[in-house]
Amino acid sequence: MLDAFRTEPYSDFERVEAKVGYELGLAGVGSQLGGHAPVVIDGREVATSSASESINPAQPDQIVGTAAVADADLADRAMDAAWGAYPQWSSLPAEERAEIAHRIGDLMAARKYELAAWQTYEAGKNWTEAEADVAEAIDFCRYYAHQAVTMAEPLAIHGYPGETNESRLQAVGAGAVISPWNFPLAILVGMTVGPVAAGNTVVVKPASNTPMIGWGFIQIAAEAGVPPGVINYLPGPGPVIGDRLVDNPRTRFVNFTGSKEVGLEIARRAAVVQPGQRWLKRVYVEMGGKDALIVDETADLEQAADDVVRSAYGFQGQKCSACSRLIAVSEIYDDLLDLVIERTAALTTGPPVENHPVGPVISAAQHRSVAAEIDSGRSEADLVLGGGSVDRDGGYYLEPTIFAGVTPNARLAQHEIFGPVLSVIRAADFDDAVAIANSTEFGLTGGLHSSSRERIDRAKRDFHVGNLYINRKITGALVGVQPFGGFNMSGSNAKAGGPDYLRLFMEMKSVTERL
Numbered sequence: 367m368l369d370a371f372r373t374e375p376y377s378d379f380e381r382v383e384a385k386v387g388y389e390l391g392l393a394g395v396g397s398q399l400g401g402h403a404p405v406v407i408d409g410r411e412v413a414t415s416s417a418s419e420s421i422n423p424a425q426p427d428q429i430v431g432t433a434a435v436a437d438a439d440l441a442d443r444a445m446d447a448a449w450g451a452y453p454q455w456s457s458l459p460a461e462e463r464a465e466i467a468h469r470i471g472d473l474m475a476a477r478k479y480e481l482a483a484w485q486t487y488e489a490g491k492n493w494t495e496a497e498a499d500v501a502e503a504i505d506f507c508r509y510y511a512h513q514a515v516t517m518a519e520p521l522a523i524h525g526y527p528g529e530t531n532e533s534r535l536q537a538v539g540a541g542a543v544i545s546p547w548n549f550p551l552a553i554l555v556g557m558t559v560g561p562v563a564a565g566n567t568v569v570v571k572p573a574s575n576t577p578m579i580g581w582g583f584i585q586i587a588a589e590a591g592v593p594p595g596v597i598n599y600l601p602g603p604g605p606v607i608g609d610r611l612v613d614n615p616r617t618r619f620v621n622f623t624g625s626k627e628v629g630l631e632i633a634r635r636a637a638v639v640q641p642g643q644r645w646l647k648r649v650y651v652e653m654g655g656k657d658a659l660i661v662d663e664t665a666d667l668e669q670a671a672d673d674v675v676r677s678a679y680g681f682q683g684q685k686c687s688a689c690s691r692l693i694a695v696s697e698i699y700d701d702l703l704d705l706v707i708e709r710t711a712a713l714t715t716g717p718p719v720e721n722h723p724v725g726p727v728i729s730a731a732q733h734r735s736v737a738a739e740i741d742s743g744r745s746e747a748d749l750v751l752g753g754g755s756v757d758r759d760g761g762y763y764l765e766p767t768i769f770a771g772v773t774p775n776a777r778l779a780q781h782e783i784f785g786p787v788l789s790v791i792r793a794a795d796f797d798d799a800v801a802i803a804n805s806t807e808f809g810l811t812g813g814l815h816s817s818s819r820e821r822i823d824r825a826k827r828d829f830h831v832g833n834l835y836i837n838r839k840i841t842g843a844l845v846g847v848q849p850f851g852g853f854n855m856s857g858s859n860a861k862a863g864g865p866d867y868l869r870l871f872m873e874m875k876s877v878t879e880r881l
C-alpha cells in the first residue's frame with residue numbers, strides 16, 4: 367500500500383538545520399568529486415575506450431567526474447538488454463512495480479541534500495534551485511507509482527448481451543529516454559520512471575554536461591530494486607548515440623526533452639520505418655519556449671516585478687519555462703520597467719556553493735551562445751541592464767541582462783536564448799499584449815498579472831500556452847498539481863506529472879469472450 371501522494375516540501379535555508387544539512391551535503395559531495403559515470407547495460411558496468419570530463423561551470427578547472435563515452439554499438443546492446451528485461455518486468459503486477467518506483471523516490475528523499483549538492487557542483491544550481499529539482503524528481507517517482515496502479519485497473523466500457531468484454535492498458539515495450547541538462551535529475555527521472563512504472567524498459571541517454579547526476583539516480587534505482595536491464599544507462603555524445611537509439615528498428619518509443627532543433631530532428635528520423643521495424647515508434651518531444659508574462663495597468667506592480675525577476679533569472683534563465691518576454695501595457699510600462707531593473711540589479715552573481723541568486727550558465731558553449739545573442743540584441747533594442755560577463759574563477763557567468771523597447775518580431779522576442787536575458791515589450795493595451803504573447807512559434811508557459819476578473823478569464827481562454835499562471839511566477843510547476851507541457855513548437859504536450867502521462871507509454875487491449 368503506497369503512502370498518499372503529496373508533493374515534497376521545500377527547505378527554508380534561513381533555518382539552521384536546513385543550512386547545515388545543505389553544507390554537509392556539499393562537503394560530502396565535494397569529497398567524492400572525480401568519480402566516474404559508467405555505461406550500465408543489463409545491470410553491469412561496461413568499459414569504454416574513452417571518457418569525457420564533467421566540470422563545474424562555476425570553476426571549470428574543477429573536475430566533477432568523468433563519464434564513459436558510449437558508441438553506437440553499445441546503444442544497440444543497451445536496447446537489446448532493455449528488450450531482454452521487458453517480458454519479466456512488464457508482467458509483474460503493477461503494485462510491485464509501483465512499490466519499486468515509490469521506493470526510488472523515498473531513497474532520494476532520504477538523500478535530498480546530497481543529490482542537490484551534486485547539481486550545485488555539476489549544473490551550477492544554487493541551493494534553492496537544486497533542492498527544487500530533487501523534490502520534483504521525488505514527486506515524479508511517487509506520483510507515477512500511484513498512476514501505475516490506477517492504469518492497471520480495467521477501463522470503464524459498456525456491456526453487451528452474450529459476451530464479456532474487458533479493456534486494459536499494457537506497456538508498449540523498450541524505448542529511449544533522451545534528457546536535457548537543465549533539470550538534470552528531475553526530467554531524467556520523470557521521463558524514465560513514468561514509462562518504467564507502466565511496465566516498459568528503457569535506455570537512458572543523459573545530457574553530456576550532467577552525467578554524474580544521472581549516475582546517482584541509476585545507483586539509487588538499482589538499490590530500490592529495479593532489476594538489471596530495466597533501466598540501462600548510456601552517457602555519450604547526443605548526435606552519435608541519440609541518432610542510433612532513435613534509428614534502431616527495435617526502439618518502441620522515444621521520450622525526449624530538449625531543444626527544438628534536436629526535437630524536430632528526432633521526430634523526423636523516428637518517422638522513417640527502418641528495415642525489420644514492426645511498429646510505428648511513439649515519439650514525444652518536449653522542446654523550448656519563449657515565455658511571456660503580461661502585466662496590465664490593474665496589476666500590483668511590486669508583486670509583478672518580483673515575479674518577473676524570479677521567473678526570468680532563476681537558474682540563470684536556463685528553464686524552458688523562464689520568463690524571457692515581459693509584455694507591459696503602455697500605461698505602466700515605465701514604472702514597471704524601473705521596478706524590474708531595480709530588483710534585477712540587486713541580484714548578486716556568484717558561486718552556487720555560496721547560494722547566490724544568479725550563478726554561471728552551464729558551459730563555455732552556452733556562455734558563447736548567450737553572449738552572441740546579447741551582442742546581436744544591442745542593435746535591436748535598448749540594453750538597460752547588464753550585457754557583460756562576470757569574471758570569477760573562470761566560471762561561465764553572465765550578468766542578468768535586460769533589453770527594453772523590444773519590438774514583438776525582433777529576434778530578442780522570438781528566439782529562445784536560454785540564459786539570463788529578459789526582453790521587455792510595450793503593448794498598447796491588454797488585447798495587444800495577448801496578441802504579442804501569442805505571436806511566437808512556441809506555447810509553453812505564460813503569465814498574467816492583473817486584478818481584472820474579466821481579463822483573467824479572457825487570458826484563460828485566449829493566451830495559448832500549455833501552462834498559464836495568474837498573478838504569480840511562471841516557473842516551478844508541481845508534479846500532480848500543474849501537469850507540464852507546451853503547445854505548438856514547444857512540443858507534444860506530453861504533460862509530465864499529469865494523470866495521462868503513463869498512458870503515452872501504454873496500449874489498450876480489448877478482449878471479448880462469447881458466453
Ligand code: NAD
Nearest residue numbers: 545546547572573604605608609624625628652653654686
Ligand atoms: P539539447 O536538445 O541540446 O539536448 C537534449 C538531449 O538531446 C541531450 O541529451 C543531448 O545529448 C541529446 N542530443 C543532442 N543531439 C542529438 C541528436 N542528434 N539525436 C538525439 N539526441 C541528441 O537540449 P539541452 O541544451 O540539453 O536543453 C535545453 C533545451 O531543452 C531548451 O531548448 C529548453 O527549452 C528545452 N527544455 C524543454 C522542456 C520542456 O518541458 N518543454 C524542459 C526542459 C528543457
